[in-house]
Amino acid sequence: MRILSMIRQVLDAEESVRVRDGVVDLEGSKLVMDTMDEYGVEEALRLRESGTGAESGTPLEVVVVAVGPARAEEAIRTALAMGADRGVHVVTDVALDAIALSAVVAQIARNEGAELILCGGQQADWDSQALGAATAERLQWPQATWTSQLEMKGSTLLGRHEVDEGSETFELPLPAVVTTQQGLNEPRYPTLPNIMKSKKKEIRREPVEAFGVAPKIKVLGAEIQVKERMRKILDGKDAAAAATQLVKMLREEAGVIA
Amino acid sequence: MILIVAEQTNGVLSKSAYEAAQAARQLQSELPDGGEVTALVLGSNVAAAASAAGLIADQVLVADLPALAQYDAEVWSAAVAQIAREGEAQVVLIAGSRSGREYSPRVAVKLDAPLMEDVIRLHYEKSGEAGVGVLHAEHYTFLSRVTERFEAQAPVVVVTVKPGSFAAVAPGTTPAEQFDVDLELPQRRLKVTGSIKEKTERIALTEADVVVSGGRGVGTQEGFAQLVEGLADQLGAAVGATRAVVDAGWRSYSEQVGQTGKTVQPKLYVAVGISGAVQHLSGMNKSRCIVAINKDADAPIFKITDYGVVGDVKEIVPAMIAELRR
Ligand SMILES: Cc1cc2nc3c(=O)[nH]c(=O)nc-3n(C[C@H](O)[C@H](O)[C@H](O)COP(=O)(O)OP(=O)(O)OC[C@H]3O[C@@H](n4cnc5c(N)ncnc54)[C@H](O)[C@@H]3O)c2cc1C
Ligand SMILES: Nc1ncnc2c1ncn2[C@@H]1O[C@H](COP(=O)(O)O)[C@@H](O)[C@H]1O
Numbered sequence: 001m002r003i004l005s006m007i008r009q010v011l012d013a014e015e016s017v018r019v020r021d022g023v024v025d026l027e028g029s030k031l032v033m034d035t036m037d038e039y040g041v042e043e044a045l046r047l048r049e050s051g052t053g054a055e056s057g058t059p060l061e062v063v064v065v066a067v068g069p070a071r072a073e074e075a076i077r078t079a080l081a082m083g084a085d086r087g088v089h090v091v092t093d094v095a096l097d098a099i100a101l102s103a104v105v106a107q108i109a110r111n112e113g114a115e116l117i118l119c120g121g122q123q124a125d126w127d128s129q130a131l132g133a134a135t136a137e138r139l140q141w142p143q144a145t146w147t148s149q150l151e152m153k154g155s156t157l158l159g160r161h162e163v164d165e166g167s168e169t170f171e172l173p174l175p176a177v178v179t180t181q182q183g184l185n186e187p188r189y190p191t192l193p194n195i196m197k198s199k200k201k202e203i204r205r206e207p208v209e210a211f212g213v214a215p216k217i218k219v220l221g222a223e224i225q226v227k228e229r230m231r232k233i234l235d236g237k238d239a240a241a242a243a244t245q246l247v248k249m250l251r252e253e254a255g256v257i258a
Numbered sequence: 259m260i261l262i263v264a265e266q267t268n269g270v271l272s273k274s275a276y277e278a279a280q281a282a283r284q285l286q287s288e289l290p291d292g293g294e295v296t297a298l299v300l301g302s303n304v305a306a307a308a309s310a311a312g313l314i315a316d317q318v319l320v321a322d323l324p325a326l327a328q329y330d331a332e333v334w335s336a337a338v339a340q341i342a343r344e345g346e347a348q349v350v351l352i353a354g355s356r357s358g359r360e361y362s363p364r365v366a367v368k369l370d371a372p373l374m375e376d377v378i379r380l381h382y383e384k385s386g387e388a389g390v391g392v393l394h395a396e397h398y399t400f401l402s403r404v405t406e407r408f409e410a411q412a413p414v415v416v417v418t419v420k421p422g423s424f425a426a427v428a429p430g431t432t433p434a435e436q437f438d439v440d441l442e443l444p445q446r447r448l449k450v451t452g453s454i455k456e457k458t459e460r461i462a463l464t465e466a467d468v469v470v471s472g473g474r475g476v477g478t479q480e481g482f483a484q485l486v487e488g489l490a491d492q493l494g495a496a497v498g499a500t501r502a503v504v505d506a507g508w509r510s511y512s513e514q515v516g517q518t519g520k521t522v523q524p525k526l527y528v529a530v531g532i533s534g535a536v537q538h539l540s541g542m543n544k545s546r547c548i549v550a551i552n553k554d555a556d557a558p559i560f561k562i563t564d565y566g567v568v569g570d571v572k573e574i575v576p577a578m579i580a581e582l583r584r
Contacts, residue, residue: 013536017400024404036518099366099373124517126399126406128375133331134363142447143331145360163329164356165267166512169452176447182501182518183511216372220407222399229548229564233555236569243577246549249565256526256547257468257493257582 001052002061002112003044005084006105006119006131007037008068009075013124022221024125033075036120038082038187039180043150044118045083046185052152061085063112067104069093073203080198081190087201088112092208095126097217102134104211109139115175116157121146132179141175148183260285261347262315263338264297265355266307271299273465274353276426278419279314281380282351283427288382289348298341298439300334302327308436313429318436329357330446335364337441342369347414349393354418362418372410378423383409393417401517401540421464422523456512463496463513468526471498471515471542475531475552475571479508485575486530492582498522500538516541531571534559551575 011017012030019025033041044062052060064079066072067090076087090104109117119132129145136143148167149160157172162181172178190198232249236242250257260282264275279295286292297315299308301322308320319341326333334357342350342365350365352358354376366373374380377395392411397420399406463469470493472486482503490497498515499508515522517537527545532538534550534557542548543562550563551574560566567574 011400013401017403019404024400097372098363098375099371102363102367122518124401127397129359130363130366130373130375132363133360134367134373137335137364137367143360144448145331146356162356162511163453166454166456168450168454171449171451173447216410216412217374218409218411220394220409222404222406224403225405226403226562227544229562231560231563231566233560233563233566233568236551236553236567236574239569239573239577240580242567242569243574243581246565246567247578247581250526250547250549254526254547254564 001058001116002063002114003047003116003118004105004109004112004114005037005040005044005062005064005079006117007041007064007066007075007079008034008120008123009072010034010124017224019222019224022223024222031071031074033078034120034124035187036122036124036180037075039182039184040118040120041079041082041084042185042187043180045188047150047152050151063088063114065105065108066090067092067096067101067208076203077198078190080201080203081195082188083194085201087203089203089205090208090211091205094208094215095219096208096213097215098128098130099134100213100215102131102138103213104208105131105135106138107211109135117177119177119179121179121181129179132177136177139175139177141177142172143177143179144170144172145179146181147178148181150178150184259293259345259347260289260295260349260351261338261342261345262295262297262351263353263358264299264307264311264315265353265358266299266301266304269301269303269306271307271310272353273426274355274358274419274421275311276314276429277421277424278351278353279427280424281419282315282349285349285380285382290384293348296345296347298338300326300337309433310429312433312436313431314427315434317434319439320436321439321441325443328450330448331357331361331364332448333443333446335361335368336444338365339368340441341439342414350414350416352416352418354420358418362416366416369414369416371414371416372412374408374410374415374417376418376420378420380417401536402521402543421521456510458497460490461494461496463498463515463520464522466496466522467524468493468495468528469498469515469522469524469542469545470495470528470530471500471532472503472530473500473532474502474506475533476503477531477572481572482508485571488579489528489530489575492579493526493528495528498542500532529559530575532559533557534562
């Protein structure tokens with residue numbers, strides 16, 4: 001059995017974001033694997049380590065997939081160093097929206113004969129939550145999103161996920177798409193021996209053109225729009241006086257409380 | 259036709275439906291042949307929601323079936339795609355709720371349509387090829403620090419609407435006509451084996467005018483209850499929490515504000531003992547007025563604060579509660 005785990009690189013959350021000529025400029029910024037994707041890689045590794053598929057004699061294989069520019073290979077290397085078996089890198093400098101991208105992922109899933117796709121619940125940069133569901137639809141597979149607990153029993157997934165109000169436990173037949181959420185696991189750090197081993201692992205590069213997809217969305221521009229804040233900061237050494245003044249300002253100046 | 263999927267909970271039309279209707283009305287006025295604003299109500303025992311939808315749309319399509327008592331991504335996407343196809347919808351507006359964002363991609367794939375996610379503004383440009391408009395939209399990216407503009411040009415576009423971004427439309431007085439629809443629904447494959455509802459007596463976090471949130475600075479679970487809930491009680495506010503607090507088990511995940519929790523944009527947001535990590539700011543930095551109480555004058559939260567107090571929450575918050583009581 002084979003699991004695909006989708007990974008991508010995002011701006012490190014600690015970095016400040018810059019926009020130049022209406023485009024977010026990542027030049028020189030620190031990029032890391034999206035945390036949501038780390039959850040996915042970790043979960044795939046845990047499923048493999050739990051011995052799933054061992055009964056059939058063929059241990060589960062974890063394949064990480066990235067669609068993106070040349071630098072996306074760093075994220076694949078990180079995932080391989082965490083323990084993934086091999087990588088597929090679809091190389092493109094054009095940002096594909098999730099609906100277009102899902103056509104690429106679905107083709108890879110078919111070619112690889114994958115039975116489970118793990119995908120980040122939400123991108124830390126473009127905020128999209130769509131890839132998992134769109135891929136599931138293309139493959140005519142079911143899906144579970146915002147998954148915070150997962151295990152596999154035979155060809156059934158058992159898990160828990162977040163819904164509109166609260167959470168649900170679920171059963172889901174394979175093949176399926178599962179998107180991740182915080183709480184699913186604690187992603188491991190690559191160890192030195194695993195980093196050494198990962199250097200020999202295979203990364204297959206494929207040009208995006210082979211998939212015949214085009215973006216459905218065109219980005220027109222981007223701006224950093226931060227609201228100016230007044231930053232009236234009071235000293236709270238005298239708690240009562242500070243509280244009185246704060247409440248007065250909120251009532252009379254800001255008009256936000258009665 | 260402009261199709262809005264009017265969300266309801268227990269037969270009550272959701273706020274998101276009124277917001278989607280507002281977006282739909284605006285597009286209707288901009289589109290050369292906007293057609294009717296059609297509300298689709300899906301569920302079981304939804305007569306009241308359907309009537310309410312009749313006051314915000316030109317026509318209402320209702321599927322009131324036991325099979326729709328519980329949401330399912332495959333079932334919902336099949337229903338919405340079928341109605342969009344039959345009605346030749348130009349735009350399909352879906353609430354940017356967790357479920358809306360989950361099934362909308364499936365609708366887009368079924369319709370071979372672009373998907374615009376979590377939009378805060380929408381606008382039709384007439385500049386497209388003859389007869390085809392171009393839908394322009396804006397949404398937040400990079401943890402709500404960047405506002406991005408994008409466009410889609412296609413016969414049908416699927417849009418999820420970010421909660422709280424459009425004003426709720428004012429309901430009319432003449433009810434629109436209602437039609438029952440026949441749906442071809444697929445089998446559910448995700449089997450729900452248990453559900454943990456997060457109930458609170460308070461106003462919903464995403465609908466509240468005032469939100470009081472607590473971070474690790476409140477010290478303990480009891481400190482949270484005393485300070486954050488105490489202040490929220492005085493302000494009639496909803497309660498929010500940081501991930502650190504949720505991870506510590508002090509509060510439930512349904513109260514988490516931020517990148518992986520809820521996004522709020524109330525009139526007033528009070529951050530109690532919160533450092534202001536970007537992932538938290540992402541969920542609240544669009545609030546109209548931000549207040550912070552933190553003992554560390556260099557805490558990042560103060561960079562986006564309108565009114566703040568540098569001090570111990572254990573002293574400042576009780577003093578605020580006392581002041582508000584007076
Ligand atoms: C992928 C990912 C997603 C995340 N998503 C979210 C999210 O959705 N929401 C979220 O909130 N976080 C999220 N985080 C976590 C985020 O990075 C921070 O760790 C978290 O927000 C910190 O919470 P905090 O402010 O309560 O705690 P801390 O950072 O520990 O801050 C506590 C603050 O309290 C102050 N303080 C302490 N004692 C007192 C006192 N007596 N009086 C006054 N002030 C005091 C301190 O000065 C400090 O500033 C995410 C992280 C990752 C990696
Ligand atoms: N270019 C990409 N390459 C690999 N995975 C991706 C890519 N874009 C999105 N993903 C995956 O999809 C998740 C959610 O983003 P989205 O696809 O847009 O819904 C991400 O966290 C990744 O797991």
